[in-house]
C-alpha cells in the first residue's frame with residue numbers, strides 16, 4: 434500500500450490545497466475504513482470546515498461547536514466501517530453530525546421543539562391585523578452580522594429548524610424525522626423562526642442606506 | 645363561499661401561512677394579498693430572510709488544535725476498548 438502524504442496544516446486563510454493528487458476521497462475512505470489513521474486524518478481535513486460550520490450554526494457558539502465537532506468525528510471513527518456508500522459520504526457525514534448535535538442537545542435536556550407559543554398572533558390584542566404589523570420592508574437592508582446574531586439569539590428549537598431548512602437546505606419531512614416531530618410542526622417552527630428574525634432585524638437601529 | 649363575500653382577515657391569513665409557505669404554494673395571487681399591503685410586506689420580508697440565510701452564512705474553519713483533541717480522544721477510546729478489529 435502506498436504511503437499517504439503527510440497531513441499539511443494549511444493556514445486557515447488559504448484555499449483548500451490538500452495533498453490529494455494521489456488519493457481520491459473514495460481511496461481515503463476505503464483506507465480509513467481499513468483502520469488507516471492517516472487516511473482518517475485526511476478525511477477530517479477535507480470535511481472539518483463544513484462540519485464545524487454546521488455545528489456553529491446549530492448551537493450558536495464556538496466552544497460548544499468544537500465539542501460537537503469532536504463528538505461527530507469520534508462517532509465517524511466508530512461508525513466509518515458501517516458506511517456502505519448508499520449516499521455520498523459527505524451527505525452521510527453531514528447527517529451523522531446533525532444527529533450527534535441533536536443527541537447532545539437532548540442530553541442537556543433541551544427541548545428541540547420550542548413549545549413557546551408567545552409569538553402566536555393574539556386575536557384580541559390586535560383586532561385581526563396580525564402581529565408585528567410593519568409597513569416597511571427589510572429588502573436589501575439585511576446585514577450579515579445582524580442576521581447571524583439574530584439567528585444566534587433564537588430559541589434553540591426555532592434555530593434548529595431555521596438552520597436545517599433555510600441554511601442547510603433540508604426538507605420539512607427530513608427535519609421532522611430528525612427532530613422527531615410532525616411535518617406541520619416543522620413548518621410552524623420555521624415560520625416562527627423567520628417571524629422572530631424579522632422582528633429582531635426590524636428593531637435594529639436603522640443604518641444610513643448604503644450604496 | 646368567495647373571498648369577496650367572506651374575506652379572510654390578516655389574522656386568518658397569517659394563521660395559514662406556515663402551511664402555505666411550507667408546502668411551496670405560490671402565494672402571489674392569493675386574494676388576501678391583493679388588497680393587504682401589510683401582509684405583502686410581511687411575506688416579502690420572510691422571503692428576504694430565507695434568501696439571505698441561503699447566501700450569507702459563512703463556512704468557518706475550526707481552531708487548529710481541534711484535530712489534536714480528536715486524535716487524543718480516539719486514542720483514549722482505542723485504549724479503553726481492546727484493539728481487536730471485531731466487526732459484526
Ligand SMILES: [Zn+2]
Nearest residue numbers: 654680682683
Ligand atoms: Zn393582511
